[in-house]
Amino acid sequence: MLDHVPASGCDTRPILRERGQREVFCGLTGIVWMHRKIQDAFFLVVGSRTCAHLLQSAAGVMIFAEPRFATAILDERDLAGLADAQEELDRNVTRLLERRPDIKLLFLVGSCPSEVIKLDLHRAAQRLDRRFNGVRVLNYSGSGIETTFTQGEDACLAALVPELPSTDAAQLVIVGALAEVVEDQWRRLYAAMGITNIAFLPARRAGDMPAVGQGTRYLLAQPFLAETARLLDARGARHLPALFPLGAEGTTDFLRAGAEAMGVGAGRFAEATAAAEARARAALEGPRARLAGKRIFFFPDSQLEVPMARFLTRECGMEAVEIGTPYLHRAHLAAEMPLLPAAAMLSEGQDVERQLDRCLEARPDLVVCGLGLANPLEAQGITTKWSIELVFTPVQGYDQAADLASLFARPFARRDMLRV
Amino acid sequence: MQLTLWTYEGPPHVGAMRVATGMEGLHYVLHAPQGDTYADLLFTMIERRSKRPPVTYTTFQARDLGGDTAELFKRALLDAAERFKPQAFIVGASCTAELIQDDPGGLAATAGLDVPVVPVELPSYSKKENWGAAETFYQLVRRFAVKAEQRPATCNVLGPTALGFRHRDDVKEVCGLLARLGITVNVVAPMGSTPADLTRLGEASFNVVLYPETAGVAASWMQRNLGQPFTRTVPIGVGATRDFIAEVAALAGVDATAMLAAEESRLPWYSRSVDSTYLTGKRVFIFGDATHAVAAARVAREELGFEVVGLGTYSREQAREVREAAKALGLEALITDDYLAVEQAIADAHPELVLGTQMERHTAKRLGVACAVISAPVHVQDFPARHSPQMGFEGANVLFDTWVHPLMMGLEEHLIGMFREDFEFNDQAPSHLGHKAAPVREAPPLVEAMAVQPVAAAVLDVPVEPRWGADAEAELKKIPFFVRGKARRNTEAFARERGVATITVETLYDAKAHYSR
Numbered sequence: 001m002l003d004h005v006p007a008s009g010c011d012t013r014p015i016l017r018e019r020g021q022r023e024v025f026c027g028l029t030g031i032v033w034m035h036r037k038i039q040d041a042f043f044l045v046v047g048s049r050t051c052a053h054l055l056q057s058a059a060g061v062m063i064f065a066e067p068r069f070a071t072a073i074l075d076e077r078d079l080a081g082l083a084d085a086q087e088e089l090d091r092n093v094t095r096l097l098e099r100r101p102d103i104k105l106l107f108l109v110g111s112c113p114s115e116v117i118k119l120d121l122h123r124a125a126q127r128l129d130r131r132f133n134g135v136r137v138l139n140y141s142g143s144g145i146e147t148t149f150t151q152g153e154d155a156c157l158a159a160l161v162p163e164l165p166s167t168d169a170a171q172l173v174i175v176g177a178l179a180e181v182v183e184d185q186w187r188r189l190y191a192a193m194g195i196t197n198i199a200f201l202p203a204r205r206a207g208d209m210p211a212v213g214q215g216t217r218y219l220l221a222q223p224f225l226a227e228t229a230r231l232l233d234a235r236g237a238r239h240l241p242a243l244f245p246l247g248a249e250g251t252t253d254f255l256r257a258g259a260e261a262m263g264v265g266a267g268r269f270a271e272a273t274a275a276a277e278a279r280a281r282a283a284l285e286g287p288r289a290r291l292a293g294k295r296i297f298f299f300p301d302s303q304l305e306v307p308m309a310r311f312l313t314r315e316c317g318m319e320a321v322e323i324g325t326p327y328l329h330r331a332h333l334a335a336e337m338p339l340l341p342a343a344a345m346l347s348e349g350q351d352v353e354r355q356l357d358r359c360l361e362a363r364p365d366l367v368v369c370g371l372g373l374a375n376p377l378e379a380q381g382i383t384t385k386w387s388i389e390l391v392f393t394p395v396q397g398y399d400q401a402a403d404l405a406s407l408f409a410r411p412f413a414r415r416d417m418l419r420v
Numbered sequence: 421m422q423l424t425l426w427t428y429e430g431p432p433h434v435g436a437m438r439v440a441t442g443m444e445g446l447h448y449v450l451h452a453p454q455g456d457t458y459a460d461l462l463f464t465m466i467e468r469r470s471k472r473p474p475v476t477y478t479t480f481q482a483r484d485l486g487g488d489t490a491e492l493f494k495r496a497l498l499d500a501a502e503r504f505k506p507q508a509f510i511v512g513a514s515c516t517a518e519l520i521q522d523d524p525g526g527l528a529a530t531a532g533l534d535v536p537v538v539p540v541e542l543p544s545y546s547k548k549e550n551w552g553a554a555e556t557f558y559q560l561v562r563r564f565a566v567k568a569e570q571r572p573a574t575c576n577v578l579g580p581t582a583l584g585f586r587h588r589d590d591v592k593e594v595c596g597l598l599a600r601l602g603i604t605v606n607v608v609a610p611m612g613s614t615p616a617d618l619t620r621l622g623e624a625s626f627n628v629v630l631y632p633e634t635a636g637v638a639a640s641w642m643q644r645n646l647g648q649p650f651t652r653t654v655p656i657g658v659g660a661t662r663d664f665i666a667e668v669a670a671l672a673g674v675d676a677t678a679m680l681a682a683e684e685s686r687l688p689w690y691s692r693s694v695d696s697t698y699l700t701g702k703r704v705f706i707f708g709d710a711t712h713a714v715a716a717a718r719v720a721r722e723e724l725g726f727e728v729v730g731l732g733t734y735s736r737e738q739a740r741e742v743r744e745a746a747k748a749l750g751l752e753a754l755i756t757d758d759y760l761a762v763e764q765a766i767a768d769a770h771p772e773l774v775l776g777t778q779m780e781r782h783t784a785k786r787l788g789v790a791c792a793v794i795s796a797p798v799h800v801q802d803f804p805a806r807h808s809p810q811m812g813f814e815g816a817n818v819l820f821d822t823w824v825h826p827l828m829m830g831l832e833e834h835l836i837g838m839f840r841e842d843f844e845f846n847d848q849a850p851s852h853l854g855h856k857a858a859p860v861r862e863a864p865p866l867v868e869a870m871a872v873q874p875v876a877a878a879v880l881d882v883p884v885e886p887r888w889g890a891d892a893e894a895e896l897k898k899i900p901f902f903v904r905g906k907a908r909r910n911t912e913a914f915a916r917e918r919g920v921a922t923i924t925v926e927t928l929y930d931a932k933a934h935y936s937r
């Protein structure tokens with residue numbers, strides 16, 4: 001993933017670049033929420049027992065219903081003969097699709113092992129796509145050697161972009177997997193401004209994916225969609241730079257960028273959003289009381305760290321000690337970076353041991369980190385928040401701003417209650 | 421290539437992690453990509469360990485592949501040596517690193533470390549978690565254990581690991597038993613030991629193997645090379661615990677008569693108590709790792725009076741033991757790691773109780789059958805706050821409680837059977853059992869079933885699904901809701917087997933007679 005040259009909002013603070021041990025999930029993890037988002041899609045990982053185990057562990061509680069994902073586990077025979085591996089894959093996909101006639105979109109998801117042995121999943125997807133009428137077969141890689149956690153969603157959406165139908169019609173597309181409640185809120189807000197030619201990528205069903213083209217203006221709802229954005233640009237769509245829709249401030253800036261591009265005046269925009277924004281700000285008062293003045297430390301994980309830190313420092317009164325992120329996409333974060341407090345250290349990449357040293361030295365009030373680190377830090381008296389919860393919970397938009405703040409406030413509330 | 425939705429076992433390097441995380445003073449340097457660090461959460465979240473597993477992952481990336489991943493490995497090893505100062509290292513590769521063939525063992529040998537490094541080669545594409553744990557422990561024992569003068573009536577306790585199913589409590593229970601017999605425990609390993617402790621293993625005169633899955637290979641090696649016999653009985657259940665006591669007493673040369681004469685567990689009396697009569701012949705399906713499955717079959721049959729209607733395991737390495745146990749019960753063992761195959765077998769066996777893993781717990785829930793968990797793979801619930809062993813006499817008490825409570829109590833069952841038309845005995849009535857009855861799949865409406873099925877049968881040549889006559893349907897409604905699903909399934913299966921197209925009241929009672937004992 002290349003860093004782009006800053007387009008605007010140039011931020012000159014020093015950034016600590018780390019290249020040691022990383023304690024983050026790989027892109028396969030995105031399947032855990034993407035398979036719920038696209039309701040007729042199936043994700044077939046071509047990988048190892050490790051990949052299957054990761055998915056099962058990251059899904060946390062085992063999902064009750066039969067999930068719409070699985071792993072085709074490579075064995076020694078597949079490694080010995082790649083041609084046979086392709087045949088084996090065909091056989092497995094055939095069996096799978098026979099069992100699940102409800103599936104309309106199948107992703108073959110590459111893993112580290114399939115990438116290292118150069119198993120050509122693109123060719124496989126094309127072949128299978130021709131074979132199964134009515135089932136679109138695409139591929140992407142969620143491997144840990146290429147993707148970090150949320151980048152799996154980027155890779156998945158990027159695989160969809162070239163497949164989208166074409167249109168030159170003027171429209172607004174919001175990109176990134178969002179909770180349905182968030183999508184519905186935004187549809188209502190835009191409808192109040194008179195904008196109805198709006199679409200979401202991904203759609204809830206494979207057959208409803210939006211068309212894109214010259215007339216498309218798009219907003220990135222998530223900060224980790226670099227490749228998807230690049231391919232949308234290649235289709236003639238144009239990115240609308242904005243803050244990410246976390247908190248009242250972020251949501252307003254985000255929605256305004258869309259409104260402006262669709263020709264809505266400032267007055268009409270304010271009219272449509274003022275009440276919701278005021279409600280969000282009022283709701284933030286409660287959690288803010290707990291968070292103000294508290295020092296927060298981010299371990300790199302979802303790439304949501306920068307907008308999250310912006311929200312927590314500007315709207316909740318927190319102080320940021322370190323903001324670690326796996327990748328700093330300077331162009332997409334151009335509006336965000338200047339809003340970060342000058343005192344906060346920004347780090348990109350990771351050396352987990354050294355970062356733990358810094359963290360223990362700084363003794364922050366709250367640490368945002370992955371599941372592997374949380375309890376060990378708690379055992380040392382440091383309050384933590386699991387970053388994965390931020391990806392699995394609806395946090396974007398006005399009416400979720402207080403929910404987002406409450407996620408961070410709850411560990412403090414708990415600490416206050418406990419006498420053990 | 422095998423299509424997998426859920427797996428019973430992780431990859432073999434997770435087995436190595438279970439050994440390393442259970443031990444102190446041992447550090448594991450694992451050549452692996454970043455995503456493999458997920459394994460840490462198994463220990464910190466599921467087992468709620470307060471320390472990170474002692475594992476350094478090299479987390480190489482695609483851009484490193486063209487360059488020098490070997491150098492990356494060496495640097496990670498040297499950094500870990502400086503930071504953690506372990507007594508010893510194990511080094512190895514995960515599935516991806518296995519493909520790039522950097523040879524962690526060879527690299528470590530030339531790294532100039534002043535502590536021992538034990539390479540563990542775990543073939544990721546053919547082996548699994550338990551095998552990985554066994555191999556790792558075996559390699560450690562081979563490296564560190566030496567022949568020594570054996571102390572009388574002294575044993576090692578082998579097999580417990582981090583993330584083990586009730587290992588924490590079993591160790592406490594078994595060590596307590598041994599202490600009361602006057603047997604000294606020399607080393608408990610891997611969990612709780614250091615590499616230095618492993619060098620003292622030879623001082624024991626025999627070994628107690630709690631979990632053959634993880635310690636069997638090491639114990640055989642120690643028998644051959646250190647002259648230490650090892651125990652074959654796993655003390656799960658009252659009978660097995662008594663056998664175990666006799667076995668260790670003989671190995672240690674101590675007198676266990678007093679202990680064997682005393683009735684130490686409540687299970688035998690509870691099981692003989694008249695209230696337990698209703699347990700007689702309850703149909704139970706058992707699936708888990710081999711050790712727990714075989715032990716559960718004996719307890720179920722001999723100590724609770726259940727009828728074992730299915731027995732299986734996901735561990736192919738120990739399949740032989742399970743096959744033998746199944747044969748003795750007149751069953752064919754189910755050896756598979758495909759949870760859908762297990763689900764099918766459970767559905768076919770119509771059990772009243774499933775003793776399985778967390779996977780079977782979900783299956784049982786879906787099928788509306790009672791279930792208790794007896795084996796790994798583990799879940800956060802398998803690390804209860806209270807002492808809850810599976811082994812020893814206290815373990816037998818735990819088994820009685822956890823297996824019997826999911827079943828309906830004795831007299832209560834008769835009352836509900838007699839007064840099934842009582843309006844409170846229906847699906848909507850509040851339940852004092854603490855859980856709602858599982859939703860029961862209702863048959864399709866008659867009209868629809870009649871319209872669709874003959875056509876489907878004619879075209880596809882599938883067997884005709886029996887349909888419910890109105891009288892039978894009404895009779896079915898009189899059956900208490902918590903057994904109605906089973907009655908429906910049993911009757912349909914019965915009708916299907918006999919080619920009965922329309923289920924009548926007679927079919928219902930024929931089926932009832934057929935399935936009752």
Ligand code: SF4
Pocket residue numbers: 026027028047048050051052054110111112113142143144145453454455456515516
């Ligand atoms: S890091 Fe690679 S090998 Fe590990 S789980 Fe992710 S894709 Fe599979």
